[in-house]
Amino acid sequence: MIDQHWTFDRQSQTPLYLQLYQQLRQAILQGAFGQQRRLPPGRQLAERLGLARITVSQAYDQLVAEGFVVRRPGAGTFIAHHLSLTKTNVELARPFQPTLSPWGRRVVGTAVPATPKQLKPEIDFGFGRAFPHIFPYDVWRKLLARYLSTDDVMLSRYGSVAGFFPLRQALADYLTRWRGVVCTAEQIVIVNGAQQALDILARLLLEPGEAVLVETPGYADAAALFRLNGARLTAVPVDDAGFCVDQIPAHSQARLAFVTPSNQFPHGGTLPLERRMALLHWAQQENALIIEDDYDGELRYDGRPLAALQGLSADERVIYLGTFSKVLFPALRLSYVVLPSALVRPFVQAKQLIDRGAPTLTQAAVADFMVEGHFERHLRHLRQAYGQRRQTLVTALQNHLNGLVKYADEPAGLHVMLYLPEGIAETAVVQAAAQVGVGVYAAAPYFMAHPSPPAILLGFSGLSEPEIAEGVARLGAVMGKLLG
């Protein structure tokens, strides 16, 4: 009858009639019935397959409803005339191979730093991990629950594209008060991570081939995004005080500069006021815009964070990026951008077209978290917890690697970047450390020019103080051996 291998799973959640329907459908599409247009009578098929007649009848009904077969009263059930009866050799059918656009080809060509799939090391100095026990989950749960009542209509509508307004107000208040940002709530847009803000900005502002200044070493994902959108990158070196403004090439013709003034990533270091003023002066001269990525400006461990570059610009030449990933938790995927007035409308309209805004629920909960004082309290806890961890790390470095490594000793951030002695390969250190259960990470991907000086990153935010001390002790032993 039909050249078909039938399988039925009576334990499956899928009803038997659906299993039969699916197999009949595939048989028809693949031409398994050959030249035979008439399906076997339901009773006959039911007997042959050991199924109830109603099961076969329901499967046929579905095939009729979908137009695969037609019932001719008195004659039987027939495969629809428009379906080919040719046997398709599914194994030979070549799956579609897309031709990618230039953008698509750049995506595929971009080396995305691979997430290491190896076994999780015993002591993992991974960067940007949040220490889970610090976050006040009880408060968070309570705030979320507040917005989950059946009477709340907030969940049933699309949210505002620019973000939940009370959150934008809370941020404007916070940024003015604590970060020296000069803005109104209307200039703030909530984004799904800082990368999204960079992507929209690059698309809005850059034409293919235009130059963007980036730091080296620097935030590789930002550089990748600018490159992806057709920009030409000009890498400017950093020193212990951050971005070397005096090393911007004289005729860079850059339209944008991407900088991390609060705490240079990943080198470390705070841009002094003099360089900030010089950078603003450069932007005015060149009619360029500056993107200030304040990814962890809140995390300073010696007194109040320095005020943002944004607040120093008299003519709105600085776009400020902030994120909740580091200070709340990364899985939240909430960041924000403070835009010059003239960019608000284009940015919001772009976001409207490409994703319609961030989820409302989390935004509402974060707004309450800020307005009700939990945020500043949490930041105090974080500063204390991370400040101590950083101090433990620095002390351990002095004890176990003194004189061997250099680093910018900036009491800020969630990691320390160690420059290794000349002549030692960073991959050798990473591998040797892994063998004693310690995860450290190569800095090479963050350099825009190669060969880069050998360096590794030690993130401390996911570890306890004893783990940090032990990890550095093991790293010291490993380095000692490597240096013979």
Added chain:
Amino acid sequence: MIDQHWTFDRQSQTPLYLQLYQQLRQAILQGAFGQQRRLPPGRQLAERLGLARITVSQAYDQLVAEGFVVRRPGAGTFIAHHLSLTKTNVELARPFQPTLSPWGRRVVGTAVPATPKQLKPEIDFGFGRAFPHIFPYDVWRKLLARYLSTDDVMLSRYGSVAGFFPLRQALADYLTRWRGVVCTAEQIVIVNGAQQALDILARLLLEPGEAVLVETPGYADAAALFRLNGARLTAVPVDDAGFCVDQIPAHSQARLAFVTPSNQFPHGGTLPLERRMALLHWAQQENALIIEDDYDGELRYDGRPLAALQGLSADERVIYLGTFSKVLFPALRLSYVVLPSALVRPFVQAKQLIDRGAPTLTQAAVADFMVEGHFERHLRHLRQAYGQRRQTLVTALQNHLNGLVKYADEPAGLHVMLYLPEGIAETAVVQAAAQVGVGVYAAAPYFMAHPSPPAILLGFSGLSEPEIAEGVARLGAVMGKLLG
């Protein structure tokens, strides 16, 4: 001393020293100190402003820390030498005016359908509203709470770019079983709304000027997105059975076709199998891809939903889009895309670069919601509730507008599109309805060619049955008057 108007708010959350610091900083940046480099001694300023000496001293400390001033022991506190002393006329400083890229100019030039800011009508036939009392908030709250415990590390890391794997598995199972989609979990990527998937696909696949087929009337936001990314749109008409495949221009050279086979948006109608096979045949001939937007394929009220177009393609020529916005709630912002194998890597890599993935928490809760059977139960409730509402709407249309309007009577979706009698202006109907407290929406924005036939959309998903009946009765009265 200083030409400055001081204001202090002792009730503010901002400490007084910060208020003073902020005003001093502005005064310095704006050149208010004139040629005077030395700040007044702390004691003197404190007396003059009626502040404690410690307050002034803390403000000066902050200015020192940030490099605005330097202390010279025995001599006083001086404005840093690199700061200009020229008085800046802030009011004259012209805010930065960005030059937008061609993409940016297209964004600004795209007419984004304005969210109506008018008073909410008493009976609002707005489209795509979810009826809030149907969703099982208690279950949802419980599922979210499950992942909010302090011991869970999920929140403290970035999630997987392609999406939370158990959710992708649950979707693969659901889509295979109920939507006739042929896929593995690896082909599914979670996105922040279907617009994001379209944006990534357009960027990956289209070069400027390439043609895309869209339906007219059709989903305007998708068309806007293709246009934004430089595509040339070819509009293909629809009839009561959806996309008119036989009206695709012979030499369209289209690389993509965007269609809504389950329930054509906004006209209504299910694409019959014959047209589906013809569309797949067209795609093979033209080496084109098809995007199947199954935005509400779950919402059919007469038996089982028809199987997706995706499952009929033997060579992976169909990209399937689905969303939780309609069947859970819009503020969730979770959609998914089922990709041909060859597109998975480029798509995930693009998403990695531009936003790093959707929030983990909601994905985990949705995964459990599906795996534990809540989703299918909820769909049954939705189908019943919306099916009844739709029936009420159709009955009311027969009672009050019989013979006056035409519509595709497809038992599916969340709205009905009414074609008005020739010669009546849809804006007149919208306005007259508003005056009797009824919100109905013009269909013109959904047509790709103008003038479009007068038509309005009636969404029924946010209303109770009595509201629907009353709303249509009022609409009938209004139309009667308009037609004299």
